[in-house]
Amino acid sequence: MERREVSFRIYRYNPQVDRHPFYDNFKVAVEKGITILRVLNHIKEHLEPRLTFRAFCQAGICGSCAVRVNGISRLACTTQVWDVLTGSGDDPILVEPLNNLEVIRDLLVDVDPLMEKLKQNSSWVAPAIPEQQMGCKEHIVSETELEVIDSATDCILCGSCYSECSMMGVNRRYISPPVLLKAFRMNNDTRDTIGAERLQQVTADHGLWDCTHCYRCVEHCTKKIAIMEGIHRLREEALERRMTKSEGARHAQAFFDDIHDSGRLKEVTLPLRTKGVAGSLGMIPLAMKMGLKGRTPPLFMKKIPDIKHVRELYRKLEIRAVVKRHAVRQTERLQ
Numbered sequence: 001m002e003r004r005e006v007s008f009r010i011y012r013y014n015p016q017v018d019r020h021p022f023y024d025n026f027k028v029a030v031e032k033g034i035t036i037l038r039v040l041n042h043i044k045e046h047l048e049p050r051l052t053f054r055a056f057c058q059a060g061i062c063g064s065c066a067v068r069v070n071g072i073s074r075l076a077c078t079t080q081v082w083d084v085l086t087g088s089g090d091d092p093i094l095v096e097p098l099n100n101l102e103v104i105r106d107l108l109v110d111v112d113p114l115m116e117k118l119k120q121n122s123s124w125v126a127p128a129i130p131e132q133q134m135g136c137k138e139h140i141v142s143e144t145e146l147e148v149i150d151s152a153t154d155c156i157l158c159g160s161c162y163s164e165c166s167m168m169g170v171n172r173r174y175i176s177p178p179v180l181l182k183a184f185r186m187n188n189d190t191r192d193t194i195g196a197e198r199l200q201q202v203t204a205d206h207g208l209w210d211c212t213h214c215y216r217c218v219e220h221c222t223k224k225i226a227i228m229e230g231i232h233r234l235r236e237e238a239l240e241r242r243m244t245k246s247e248g249a250r251h252a253q254a255f256f257d258d259i260h261d262s263g264r265l266k267e268v269t270l271p272l273r274t275k276g277v278a279g280s281l282g283m284i285p286l287a288m289k290m291g292l293k294g295r296t297p298p299l300f301m302k303k304i305p306d307i308k309h310v311r312e313l314y315r316k317l318e319i320r321a322v323v324k325r326h327a328v329r330q331t332e333r334l335q
Contacts, residue, residue, distance in 0.1 A: 002032040006081055007092035008039060010051070014105050021103070024048065025092065030081050036095065037065050037076035040107075053107035063158030066222070067107050068096040073160035075222050098163035100172065114162055117175060121201045123182040126194040145190045152185035152230055154223040161217035161227060173206040177217035177227050180208060184230030187237065196241060203238050209248020250274050260314050263304030267297035 005027055013021035026043050037055055044051045055065040058077045065076040069084050070093060084093055101109035127139065161177040168174055183202045187195040202208045208231065217227045235252065238244075244253055251274040258266045271280045290296055304310070 003029060004089070005029045006039075006085070007090070008043070009092040009094050010040075010043070010107070011096040012051075012106050013103055014050075014052075015103075024051075032080075032082050034081050035077055036067070036069055036074075036079045036081060036084070036093075039081060040076060040095070051107075052105040060222070061156060063156035063222070066098055066158040066160050066163070068094075068098060068163065070094050071096075073098055073163040073220050073222075075158060075160075078222070098159050100163055100165065100168040101159065109159075111159060113172070114157070114159060114176065114178065117179045118157075118182060121175065121179050121183060122194060122198045123179060123186060125186055125189050125192045127191045128193045139191045141190055148188045149185045151225050152181055154225055155181055155185075156223060158222050160220050160222050164216040164220040166214040166216055167210055167212050171206060171210070174210055175202060175207045177211075177231070180211070180234060181225065181227050181230050183208075184234050187234070195237075199234070199238055199241060199243060202234065203243055203246055203249070205246075207246075208234055208238065209246055209251070247274055247279070258301075260311060261303075262301050263307045263310050264301045266301055268299055 006029075008026045008028060010024050010026065011021060012018070012024050026047055028039055028042060028047075030039060037058060040051070040053055040055075044053075053065070053067065053076070055077065056062045057064075060075055060078040063075065066073060067076050068074070069076070069079055070086065076095075081093065085091070086093075095107065097103050097107045097109045101111060101113065104110050127134075129137065129139065155178060157178055159178070161181075162168060165174070165177055168176055180202060183198055186192050187198055211228075211231055213228070215228055218225075221227060238249060239252065239256075244250060251270075254270055254273040255265065258264065258270075271283050275283070287296075
């Protein structure tokens with residue numbers, strides 16, 4: 001069995017004692033196949049008993065051991081030391097707490113903000129069955145119905161996407177990827193009855209439309225879930241339900257209308273249609289700077305040669321949306 005001595009540089013911080021965070025260095029002899037969590041347990045048991053971190057199942061199921069390893073959020077229990085060695089293997093492996101969550105101590109972070117967002121946005125199935133009848137009757141979900149949400153049900157709320165989200169880094173009030181994924185999963189569960197209400201919650205300020213499409217949540221999801229696909233589906237549902245009062249929804253609708261009209265984006269009028277007159281006034285300084293640098297968009301846009309083909313695609317999509325809206329209404333009526 002291959003064995004080597006590996007250096008680990010671990011983030012330490014106890015707010016009750018330390019003024020500032022610092023890093024501890026440890027050298028541990030490890031065998032190939034050993035995980036980061038095994039190393040953390042070894043350090044705690046034999047080298048530094050005060051080292052604090054969270055772990056439970058040790059099998060990639062509970063999500064509690066998520067940390068950043070060499071700057072990337074991962075599950076400590078499924079990340080093997082050999083897979084994260086850098087350079088010639090002599091560079092220390094950096095282990096830090098998740099981003100965007102307050103550090104309680106060392107690698108342990110406060111997940112209450114995430115849990116509170118889940119509570120605020122009805123992240124559970126609200127069935128039509130009265131509470132007194134719960135457990136007395138089955139609500140069978142077909143395989144076809146399950147396929148829509150199957151991937152989303154794999155979420156273990158480890159917080160890796162929360163840690164890696166670029167919007168969370170600038171706005172802690174942002175709803176966050178795991179909450180949006182839960183909203184998609186619940187809204188497409190055939191047992192649920194509060195889809196419209198939940199969609200109103202997630203499209204409020206700092207919600208669905210604030211996603212910047214950086215795709216970091218997808219890139220770093222420990223369960224390889226297509227989180228952005230769920231977010232896109234939620235946006236489609238919001239537009240289908242005519243929830244277009246928010247700035248983000250108006251922005252998306254403006255894109256939709258422009259491409260249908262000419263196949264090109266009308267950047268000159270986009271701020272007005274998105275932010276309104278009052279909101280657009282605040283963008284005048286930016287417009288002036290762009291004009292001075294010769295980056296003013298054209299006033300008039302010519303239609304692209306294949307605009308008929310584009311409009312035909314729109315027509316097919318609209319038919320599909322109408323059918324889907326009818327199906328949603330029928331389901332809600334039956335419930």
